[in-house]
Amino acid sequence: MKKRAILFGMFHYNRSASITANDLPSTEIDVKTLEKRLKQLQFETVSYMDLCLKDMEQKITEFADTAPCDSLNVVYFSGHGGHSKGENYLYPVDFGNSLDARMSIEDSAFNLKRIQPLFKRKVKLLIIVDACRDKLKPDYACNYSEMVAPQDTYIAYATQFGDYSGCTPAISYFTEALCDNILTPNISVDRLFTDVRAALYLKHGRQISNSVNGFMSDISLNEQADHDKVGNLVLQFVDHYGDMYVDKYGPFAGDDLVFIDAAQYCGISVLDAIYKFQKLDAERCHVTDSLSESHKKLIAFWGMLGNGLEQDEFYTWKYRGRPIRLGEIPPLPLDMQKPMPDAGKEIEVDFKLNIKHDGIYISTNLPDNYQLFGKINGRYSFNNIVVKSGNAQIPLSDKISEVYAVDLYSVVPTISGVDSSIIGEKARNLVGQYVKFSPISGNSIEFHYKK
Known part of the structure; x- marks a missing residue:
């Protein structure tokens, strides 16, 4: 499946009498950072900064016209946005000037629902909007603006209806959370944006991203085949020698040392060896294990820390004095990070x-x-x-x-x-x-x- 992406960032907004639209320096970094991540995922990308409405329409139309059948297409926008009369809008840099002249949001901004119909072939479309969803000012207040995803379209918004999208001059909160999670292999787009939502709220305490899923099947941005010949080697090594290690070194050190030797035998890290064994052992015993790879590796790491694992002044990991290749220690999964207290209940x-x-x-x-x-x-x-x-x-x-x-x-x-x-x-x-x-x-x- 061909993977393509078009990214828009709106930094320098034109001054206008109708509204106040401050410059957004974070949008330039948002686009560069996400584009780098998408290229790591083998996406073909194009990006644009500070386009007026006419140019933005032209670039999206060209992108849609050249989309092959069955391709996965990402449209990303970072800038100002809002709602009016039940519709969600993206604001190009000339939005305020156009609004001054035309007094019409529909003629001055890009309506979110116009994107999907531009794609004439059967494609998968992921629309990512890092913008506010609040009202412009009381003159343009309205009722709830619902997001509707057509077939095989997924829309991810940085925030809920009526709320703002937070940022620093360096990067926006939402795009930062997205870039932190987007490389995770073999998870669906829906699971990805669930993880983004949790990471966003956990770090900033208020902003809750929103999404609507029109995909007819699970889509992964980083799908990887699982070829685990090395895992079978680890399984065979531990099965064959495990009891001997436990008899010689005791149950705790024996378990650790057999995995240290299995990892060396297979040319992988100790934490990878432990995880591969646990995964394949559960499969052959027909046991459903809800713990993720990160959970398993962290638990193994903490167990070894309490049983003789330490790091020397040269950042070399040693187990009871023996240098080992420990492997990457995962960051704490979201459900293991320190949660914020419930508001008002501290x-x-x-x-x-x-x-x-x-x-x-x-x-x-x-x-x-x-x-x-x-x-x-x-x-x-x-x-x-x-x-x-x-x-x-x-x-x-x-x-x-x-x-x-x-x-x-x-x-x-x-x-x-x-x-x-x-x-x-x-x-x-x-x-x-x-x-x-x-x-x-x-x-x-x-x-x-x-x-």
Whole structure:
């Protein structure tokens, strides 16, 4: 399938009496950055900056006229945009001047729904719009402007109806999130823009991109065949020698070392060897595994860190002193990154300790049923300390004559029965200096008292 793309960036807007359209320096970088990514995905690309309406119409028409049957075509726009009378519009650089003269948005801007009919052959069309969807000014206010995707057309908008698309002078929020995710292999366009939406909201907390899918089948921008002969070699190596390594080095080091040797044998990294084995082992056992490659590699990496993996001053990874080719450590997947608290539900965790002869009395703003555990003086352990009405008590045994240190930690709140509507998923609503984040379990409590 031939892959083609046309990109438009609108930087220098003409001054006008009708509207205020500020210059958008980020659009030039948006176009250059996305065009580079598309070329990495073997797209044929053309890009244009600061076109007036007439030229923009001409370039899109030429692009559509030359589209082969069954090709995948991307039309990307970065600039000002908006809505009026139920329609979504892209604003070329002469939009304000035209509006001054004609007093008609339809005659001054490019209506989004005009793009698809320009393609006369049967093609796949992906329209990406990095622009605002708010109203120009009260004179042009209107009701909801729905996005409608015709057959085999997908429309991805940087934001929801009535909202703006954020940016810095360097790059727009939406295009940055798109470029961060677009190289992911073997995911559908719909999954791609779901990941973009999650990344955008996670980083900036407000902007939610929007899309509508008219594709009749899954389309991937980076489709790669899976030829895993090396994976079968890893599987055979671990099957044949695994028990011998465990018998010789123990269950933890043995598991690590057999993969280190399998990776060296196959000429790949250790994390790749572990992932290939886990994937093929699950397939032969007919087990459905919901964890992604990034999840699996990160879990393996964290496990090795706790069992002798370290890096020296020359950035060489070593396992118990042996230099190894560890491989790329994936960035945290979206569902493992620290989530923002729900707006208006933040709880800045606080503790006050009152130490008496019979116990340690805790005042806190943690919700009911939060369970705590820890140590007194670094020696005496306690657990099952439950918060009720903002209070908890740690009893003191006769062995403790003086309290000079208290370490408090929390049990995972989903286990301890805390109301999730208060703390949020994975305790996301807890904030402050006593809150520690784990990519697996979420937020937890860590409080240290020293006399």
